[in-house]
Amino acid sequence: MRMSSEKTLARTGVYAFLVISAAFFLMPFYVMVVTSLKTMDEIRVTSIFALPDTPTLQAWVTAWQSACTGLNCNGLSVGFFNSVMIMVPATVFSILLGAVTGYALSFWRPKGTGLIFGILLVAAFIPYQVFIYPLVRMLSQVGLYNSLAGIVAIHVIFGMPIMVLLFRNYYAGLPRDLFSAARVDGGGFWVIFIRLILPLSPPILIVAVILQSTHIWNDFLFGLVFAGSDNQPMTVLLNNIVNSTQGEKAYNVNMAATILTAAVPLIIYLASGRWFVRGIAAGAVKG
Amino acid sequence: MAEVSIENLDIRFGAVSVLNDLNLQIAEGEFIVLLGSSGCGKSTLLNAIAGLIDVSGGKVRIGGEDKTDAEPKDRGIGMVFQSYALYPQTTVEGNLSFGLRMAKMPKDEIARRIDRVSKMLQIEPYLKRRPAALSGGQRQRVAIGRALVRDADIYLFDEPLSNLDAKLRAELRVELKELHQTIGKTMIYVTHDQVEAMTLATRIAVMQNGVIQQLAAPEDIYERPANLFVAGFVGSPGMNFFSGHLRSEAGKAVFAINDGPEIDVSDYAFDAPLEQGGEAVLGIRPEHLFVDAGDLPLRLPFTVKVSESMGADSVLWGTTAGQKASVRFGSDLKLNPPRGSEMELGFSPRALSLFDAESGVRL
Ligand SMILES: Nc1ncnc2c1ncn2[C@@H]1O[C@H](COP(=O)(O)OP(=O)(O)O)[C@@H](O)[C@H]1O
Numbered sequence: 001m002r003m004s005s006e007k008t009l010a011r012t013g014v015y016a017f018l019v020i021s022a023a024f025f026l027m028p029f030y031v032m033v034v035t036s037l038k039t040m041d042e043i044r045v046t047s048i049f050a051l052p053d054t055p056t057l058q059a060w061v062t063a064w065q066s067a068c069t070g071l072n073c074n075g076l077s078v079g080f081f082n083s084v085m086i087m088v089p090a091t092v093f094s095i096l097l098g099a100v101t102g103y104a105l106s107f108w109r110p111k112g113t114g115l116i117f118g119i120l121l122v123a124a125f126i127p128y129q130v131f132i133y134p135l136v137r138m139l140s141q142v143g144l145y146n147s148l149a150g151i152v153a154i155h156v157i158f159g160m161p162i163m164v165l166l167f168r169n170y171y172a173g174l175p176r177d178l179f180s181a182a183r184v185d186g187g188g189f190w191v192i193f194i195r196l197i198l199p200l201s202p203p204i205l206i207v208a209v210i211l212q213s214t215h216i217w218n219d220f221l222f223g224l225v226f227a228g229s230d231n232q233p234m235t236v237l238l239n240n241i242v243n244s245t246q247g248e249k250a251y252n253v254n255m256a257a258t259i260l261t262a263a264v265p266l267i268i269y270l271a272s273g274r275w276f277v278r279g280i281a282a283g284a285v286k287g
Numbered sequence: 288m289a290e291v292s293i294e295n296l297d298i299r300f301g302a303v304s305v306l307n308d309l310n311l312q313i314a315e316g317e318f319i320v321l322l323g324s325s326g327c328g329k330s331t332l333l334n335a336i337a338g339l340i341d342v343s344g345g346k347v348r349i350g351g352e353d354k355t356d357a358e359p360k361d362r363g364i365g366m367v368f369q370s371y372a373l374y375p376q377t378t379v380e381g382n383l384s385f386g387l388r389m390a391k392m393p394k395d396e397i398a399r400r401i402d403r404v405s406k407m408l409q410i411e412p413y414l415k416r417r418p419a420a421l422s423g424g425q426r427q428r429v430a431i432g433r434a435l436v437r438d439a440d441i442y443l444f445d446e447p448l449s450n451l452d453a454k455l456r457a458e459l460r461v462e463l464k465e466l467h468q469t470i471g472k473t474m475i476y477v478t479h480d481q482v483e484a485m486t487l488a489t490r491i492a493v494m495q496n497g498v499i500q501q502l503a504a505p506e507d508i509y510e511r512p513a514n515l516f517v518a519g520f521v522g523s524p525g526m527n528f529f530s531g532h533l534r535s536e537a538g539k540a541v542f543a544i545n546d547g548p549e550i551d552v553s554d555y556a557f558d559a560p561l562e563q564g565g566e567a568v569l570g571i572r573p574e575h576l577f578v579d580a581g582d583l584p585l586r587l588p589f590t591v592k593v594s595e596s597m598g599a600d601s602v603l604w605g606t607t608a609g610q611k612a613s614v615r616f617g618s619d620l621k622l623n624p625p626r627g628s629e630m631e632l633g634f635s636p637r638a639l640s641l642f643d644a645e646s647g648v649r650l
């Protein structure tokens with residue numbers, strides 16, 4: 001069947017809107033990329049939109065290995081590995097804890113389930129800044145302040161409300177009879193979780209991985225406060241590079257450093273966008 | 288041993304009491320059907336027997352042992368759910384063997400059991416398929432198979448046929464009856480479908496609002512309903528009810544239909560001898576009213592409104608003394624009276640039921 005002319009018109013409008021919005025959001029990124037490929041001399045004399053005359057990766061190399069953050073001049077690379085060391089365990093543990101808790105709350109419903117759920121719901125909306133001072137005191141009491149374990153624990157704790165809500169809602173959409181059948185078949189808490197529930201969880205696991213890994217990677221405040229100088233994440237180092245007060249601002253290095261720091265969440269989004277939408281949709285339909 | 292005994296069972300969800308002081312004794316090998324409309328607590332009772340919900344009070348005994356707090360797997364039960372509840376990520380074979388593998392049963396024994404059950408239920412051809420690739424009827428067969436491989440003493444069914452279409456439901460119903468006759472195990476079956484209840488049960492427990500209204504063989508439920516609820520719930524079209532007044536008069540029992548004729552019910556089998564009368568309800572099933580009165584001793588007037596043919600049977604809908612009534616008869620009578628026709632219906636005192644109008648209890 002032929003499309004009516006109104007429909008064609010509407011479609012053209014939609015595409016025009018999408019192209020313009022994409023251009024609008026891509027513009028800053030474009031500026032960052034071209035700036036990072038220029039030398040400082042060129043930056044001083046050309047428009048920020050101009051393409052580089054002789055593109056060079058020097059700024060990228062500097063940003064990665066020799067830009068100065070305060071007294072150290074080792075670039076961002078240290079921060080990258082620190083961030084990986086924080087992100088991987090924090091993502092894994094917060095998801096596992098969230099999944100198990102969500103499973104327990106939706107299927108086993110221990111006494112006080114409603115209360116726990118209510119507390120989590122409220123906790124998810126409290127600005128986390130108010131917890132910082134008490135947490136600093138608590139972590140130093142148990143000797144975890146300024147340590148990798150400490151910052152990982154902080155991310156796991158603050159990830160709990162959203163992770164539990166996410167998994168609980170997803171599991172609430174699975175048929176309860178399935179769980180009952182597995183109990184009649186002799187499954188206990190862990191056996192049912194591992195053999196029945198986890199294999200049904202990939203859609204929501206993908207969503208959880210994306211949410212947590214990008215969120216933890218992008219964190220600045222917790223990293224600054226809790227990680228200690230040996231474990232500073234990339235975001236903190238980036239801030240130190242960009243905001244270093246000595247001498248002229250190296251815009252090309254700053255741009256390269258910023259893109260490098262943003263690259264990980266960007267790649268995660270681009271690689272998993274489709275699954276992300278699918279997982280969210282699955283959760284929405286079932287929840 | 289697999290008798291089930293439920294003693295003073297209380298089940299509450301928060302402030303809501305679903306079952307209250309419920310008692311039920313089930314003998315080994317019985318096929319008990321819990322019949323009632325949606326939300327009356329049938330599944331709750333079944334889940335309590337299975338150990339899937341917490342009991343607020345009372346006891347559940349299975350085979351003489353107190354199993355009130357036992358895990359579902361330790362109760363010697365197999366269970367079939369309305370939604371089939373097959374494990375979607377594994378094959379039919381994986382579904383059947385799931386529980387056996389968890390119980391660490393030897394491989395050859397698992398294979399032997401799956402072989403026996405899949406032959407019995409004719410699910411051999413799809414052992415390697417996943418549940419998503421099966422039709423509703425096949426899925427429910429697999430679900431029954433998964434319960435059977437457990438070799439349980441008691442099988443619990445929660446509306447296993449209600450997601451199937453009418454034809455398949457009838458087929459599987461017969462298969463279930465055959466299965467019960469073959470293996471002879473105790474079965475407890477929940478349904479809201481009275482045909483399933485009447486055909487499958489050795490005894491039916493009719494439930495309303497968490498209370499068992501009557502527990503009896505299907506014929507008794509049908510012919511001697513214990514109260515107005517049971518009388519109205521079982522049977523289609525439903526039993527005719529005529530309100531009136533019952534009195535004892537010169538050694539005779541007389542029921543006077545409101546604004547209608549008086550009927551001599553002296554030959555009715557009263558549960559207790561009639562002492563004084565009162566407001567009452569006379570119930571009679573549509574098929575116990577006869578268009579051709581013959582020498583039947585009791586008579587009722589009837590005004591036709593609509594006639595309905597249902598294949599083998601036909602039903603006339605109308606009124607008796609201003610109260611709604613229906614008559615059912617074989618279609619071979621070729622009767623199609625016009626609207627407004629007056630007729631006289633005959634019936635026997637043995638076919639009727641009398642209830643106290645206030646309490647609804649059978650008299
Ligand atoms: N987990 C629960 N929490 C609260 N109320 C429940 C729960 N399960 C069942 N009920 C209530 O108990 C009553 C009986 O439910 P159920 O046994 O499922 O009825 P049936 O199987 O006869 O349709 C219903 O009113 C239902 O709302």
Ligand SMILES: [Mg+2]
Pocket residue numbers: 326329330331445446
């Ligand atoms: Mg039910």
